[in-house]
Amino acid sequence: MTTELLPDVLTGPLAELDAALPGAVDVRFAAHEVTDRSRVDAPAGVLAVVRPADVEGVQAVLRWATRHRVPVVPRGAGTGLSGGAVGVAGGIVLSTERLDRILEIAPADQVARVEPGVLGADLDAALAPLGLRYAPDPASWRVSSIGGNVATNAGGLRCAKYGVTRESVLALDVVLADGTLVSTGHRSIKGVTGLDLVGLFTGSEGTLGVVVGITVRLRPRPVREETVAAWFDSVDAAAQGLLAITAGTARPAVVELLDGPTLGDVDAHSGTSLAAHGDALLLVQTDGHGAEAEAAEVEAALAGAGGRTRRLHGDDAEFHWELRRTGRGPLEDELAVGEDVAVPLSRIGQFHREITRIGAAHGVSVRAVAHAGDGNFHPLLFADEVPGAAERLEAAADEVVATALRLGGTISGEHGIGTAKQRWLADELAPRVRELQAGIKAVFDPLGLLNPGKAL
Amino acid sequence: MTTELLPDVLTGPLAELDAALPGAVDVRFAAHEVTDRSRVDAPAGVLAVVRPADVEGVQAVLRWATRHRVPVVPRGAGTGLSGGAVGVAGGIVLSTERLDRILEIAPADQVARVEPGVLGADLDAALAPLGLRYAPDPASWRVSSIGGNVATNAGGLRCAKYGVTRESVLALDVVLADGTLVSTGHRSIKGVTGLDLVGLFTGSEGTLGVVVGITVRLRPRPVREETVAAWFDSVDAAAQGLLAITAGTARPAVVELLDGPTLGDVDAHSGTSLAAHGDALLLVQTDGHGAEAEAAEVEAALAGAGGRTRRLHGDDAEFHWELRRTGRGPLEDELAVGEDVAVPLSRIGQFHREITRIGAAHGVSVRAVAHAGDGNFHPLLFADEVPGAAERLEAAADEVVATALRLGGTISGEHGIGTAKQRWLADELAPRVRELQAGIKAVFDPLGLLNPGKAL
Known part of the structure; x- marks a missing residue:
């Protein structure tokens, strides 16, 4: 790491910053503090991780950076999957982790004001006793910060019904x-x-400013x-089930799709036997006063498309949702590329067929989960570390992304x-x-x- | 009008445009075609209203305008209330009224593609047989164009639950x-x-580009x-009813508030006797599979706040909603200023008290309706045309807007x-x-x- 190269006593611009913000400038950071979960390598040459304690501190850092022309990489909790918070050589990483106060919860106005370092789970814990909820729920909600969610306009499971982060942000201090x-806002x-x-x-x-206050x-x-859980003999059949839901009057809060290889992976990692029931699983959640009627309609629609449905209750339901969020195995020893494309709802079956074909053509393994309610696919491409594997993975990823675009979708959902x-922008x-x-x-x-x- | 000053045979730049787009350049337009419904005066010196038939025509107009440095005012159906589509001297008005095709409806993808001149009512008529709906419903939805709705990010009644136009727009061609x-998108x-x-x-x-295609x-x-209809003895009591709804678990699609003077106006114009039942009316709509349970919860909440509730059915319900949209009288003979402020939900009662006080202080009449579910108020200030009345109206409007801002709101909802x-920006x-x-x-x-x- 870069820390080895730095003297004990800071000099020059860093010394000036250290004097202005005592205790905030860290040149002995760990590699994971200047990268994220994207498998992008930690960069060399990052000057420091700076952790201001308040808004004025963030302003001081940016005034300093402007004065000395130092690049600044804003960072939330570092759980990003695209390399957005990875440091750059010659620059600093500006962490908002200490700006972690819930400033206000106003039930009558149905708004809360938070600092960017507040984790989704912490806000949820504060809201639950009041019978309120902040809707966006990226799978990382227990560990990702709301500031980071704003930076990526994070989605999640419930956005099929409640919209993405943007739809829950009313105002920003930047x-x-x-x-x-x-x-603004x-x-x-x-x-x-x-x-x-606010939308911009x-x-x-983090390319336009550093968010320091969020009204949600x-x-x-x-x-x-x-x-409702429904097992199908194929992803194609599950996609038909999804279209049967869409054609009806129910509006589920969550519709998640797990393909056969994903079920096998969850089973291997979590000790379950999901794959024994079918080659694709749809997990559907309905909510609100009409939840029972909507669930009944969803069950009928899925059964009509050949699904074997089962209503899950209480701990059993929560267990399955947690399997969806965190049940998959780690990938440390393999080469892997995770994607985040989205396709129109009618193309979900076709898209999965094509990525399976692409994987086979390039000799890489493919498994996928999808926020199927809004067409957002997370295909994972992986291969054993053998010569040429990285190139095959890259080529397969290129084709997967091109396929999503060809079907009317986007490279990042x-x-x-x-x-x-x-490289696909x-x-x-x-x-x-x-x-x-x-x-x-x-x-x-x-x-x-x-x-x-x-x-x- | 400016048309009197123009020769029969177009010359110069207008002749060039007329040659490029035969039949599209109109110099004999009526005053109402270069203004809107904002009571902003029709301007002098507008060169022409240009009505291209297709996207290429819009491109040709803008290339021409750039070449000759001619200001362009984009215009939808001219139903705006803020003067956004009012022409400018020396410029043209670019009407999208002929771009009125519904290009595609894709039920499986739950999207439609339309040209900007399509009216909300026309899209709704095409979607109804498919069991689908485009959610945004500005009160003008029968006569306003979707392009105009995009230009203003129009709200409406249902946005309490379904969001404003932005939340239903996926892509734009501009x-x-x-x-x-x-x-984009x-x-x-x-x-x-x-x-x-897309959000930008x-x-x-119409200040950044001319929208010519909309994917919704x-x-x-x-x-x-x-x-559910609920009459209260005061707006303050109705506001308490609203807070009682907010504190519960129902999420109504629509919550509209009509104050006493508005009820009197509707009665005078529509032959009803709404005002006989109370000094404020809340009209609430719940929808979906849980509509009945949510309505029951809403009724209980409103009754608990002192409301006299009544469930409205069928034609009776539709009649009341139409009274809300179009039941008020015209104002041709009076001076009037209509506002569009929004305040946090908890401030609705206070805001109404303050605007009543402001009206009294300035000797102008005030009545108000509100999309109370999202705090969006439409106060109408009006006065007889006597010397000094216009100034008093302006002063009162300034105070109304300042009050909304002071309470944490915005000058335009x-x-x-x-x-x-x-003047309040x-x-x-x-x-x-x-x-x-x-x-x-x-x-x-x-x-x-x-x-x-x-x-x-």
């Missing part, structure tokens, strides 16, 4: 590259004054939740572009669109200091 | 100021590739709808800024935020030709 603090549920900067910051992966919309916790998906965004985005970036960050080389 | 056609429900230009265009009031998200039509709300947006917005505008429209003087 420190711009030069250290200026600006407030409003505490009211609605508002259309001027251009939608959301999903911008809250919703009542559902009065009831019902879980919810993880963001970071560095990991940079031009496949989705036309040159003129990228010019517009670069122009916007230059308005916010004329020196190009904020998360350079990411997202755009 | 002609930029120089005539380039760009596509995706056909999948989710996507986070690059900065969110939505609500930008569809939802199932609710299997059931229930309507759903109508947009246009020209009518320009600086009260809501800090100078640096306005600089950022101006910077973005310059990236998209460096010559400043698109809807100059509006929105920003």
Whole structure:
């Protein structure tokens, strides 16, 4: 790590920052603190991880960075999957982990104000006694920060019904590259004054500013939740089941798809026997006052498409949802590429057939889960570490992404572009669109200091 | 009108445009075709209303405008309430009314693609037989265009549950100021590739580009709808009823508030006797599989707050909703200012007390309806045309808007800024935020030709 190269006593610009923010400048950071969970290598040459304690500290860091032209990589909890929070050589990583206060919960207004370092699980724990909920629930919600969720416009399981992060963010306080603090948005549920900067910051992966305050919309916790599991003989059959749900009147909160290889992986890791029941599993959750009626409609639709359905209750239901979130095995010893494409709902079956074919053609293994309710696929491509395997994986990933685009989809449904998906950006965004985005970036960050080389 | 000043035979740049787009260039337009419903005066000096028939025509108009530096005011159906589509002297009005095709309805993907001139009612008529719905429903939905709804990020009644226009727009095709056609967004429900230009265009009031294609998200039509009416002795009591709903587990699709003076106005115009039942009316709609249970919870909550509730069915329910949308009288002979502020949910009662006080202090009449489910108020200030009345109205409007901001709200919940709300922009947006917005505008429209003087 870079720490070996640094002297005990800080000098130059870092010494100045250290003096301004005592205890916040860390040059003895660990590798995992300047990378994320994307399997992007930790970079060499990161100067420091800086952890300001408050908004004024963030402003001081950015004023310093502007003065000395030091690149700044904003970082939440480091759970990203696209390399968005990976440090850059010659730059600092600006962690918001100490800005972790829930500033306000206002049940009557159905809003909460939080600092960016608050974890989803912590906000949820504070809201539960009030009968309220912050809807976005990325699978990482127990360990990812809300600031990071805003940076990637994170999705999750429930967004089929409740929308992605953007739909729950009402206002943002943001420190711009030069250290200026600006407030955008409003505490009211609605508002259309001027251009939608809240939406622009959301999903911008720290390239336009550092989010230091977030006003989120809250919703009542559902009065009831019902879980339906349905096993199918193939993903194609499960996709037909999904279309049968879509054609009906139910609007499930969650529709998750696990393919056969994923079921096998969960079984191997979690001691379950999911794969014995079929080659694809749909897990559906309905919620609210109509949960029972909607679940009954969903069961009928899935059975009509050949599904073997079972209603899951209580701990059994929660156990299956937790298997979906965290039941898969680790991949440390294999080469792997995880993708995050999305396709139109009608293309889910076709897309899965094609990625299976692509995997076979390139000699790599493929398994996939999908937030099927909104067409968001997470294919995992992996291979034993043998000569040529990395190249085959890359080639297969290229084809998987191209297939999603060909079917009318996108290269990233919810993880963001970071560095990991940079090479496909031009496949989705036309040159003129990228010019517009670069122009916007230059308005916010004329020196190009904020998360350079990411997202755009 | 300006038409009187123009020769029969077009010359110069207009002749060139007329030759390129035969039949599209109209210099004999009526006054109402270059203004909207904001009571902003029709401007002098508008060169022409141009009505291209297709996307290529829109591109040709904008290339021409760029070449000759002619300002362009994009226009949908002209039903705006903020002056956003009002022409400017020396410029043209670019109407999208002929781009009125529903390009595609894809039930399996739950999306539709439309041209901007399609009216909300026309899309709804096409979707109804399929059991689908486009959720945004501004009160003007029968006569306003979806392109105009996108331009203002229009709200409506149902957005308490289903969100505003932005939440239903997946992709946009936009002609930029120089005539380039760009596509942003995706056909999948989710996507986070690059900065969110779809969100940026939505609500930008034609200042960044001309929307020529819109991909919208569809939802199932609710299997059931229930309507609860509740009369209260005061708006304050009704606001308490609203908070009682919010504190519960129901999530109504619509919560509308009509104050006493509004009830009197509806009665006078529509021959009803609403005001005889109380001094404030809440109209609540629940929908979906849980509609009955949610309506029962809402009734109990409202009764607990002192409301006299009644369940409305069938034609009776529809009649009351139509009274809410269109039951009020015209105002041709009076001076009036209609506002569109929003406040946090907990402030609805307080806000109404304050605007009543403000009206009394300035000697102007006030009545208000509100999309109370999301805190969006439409106060109407009016006065007889006597000397000094206009000034008193303006002063009262200033105070109403300042009050909304002081309570944590916004100057425009759903109508947009246009020209009518320009004078309050600086009260809501800090100078640096306005600089950022101006910077973005310059990236998209460096010559400043698109809807100059509006929105920003």
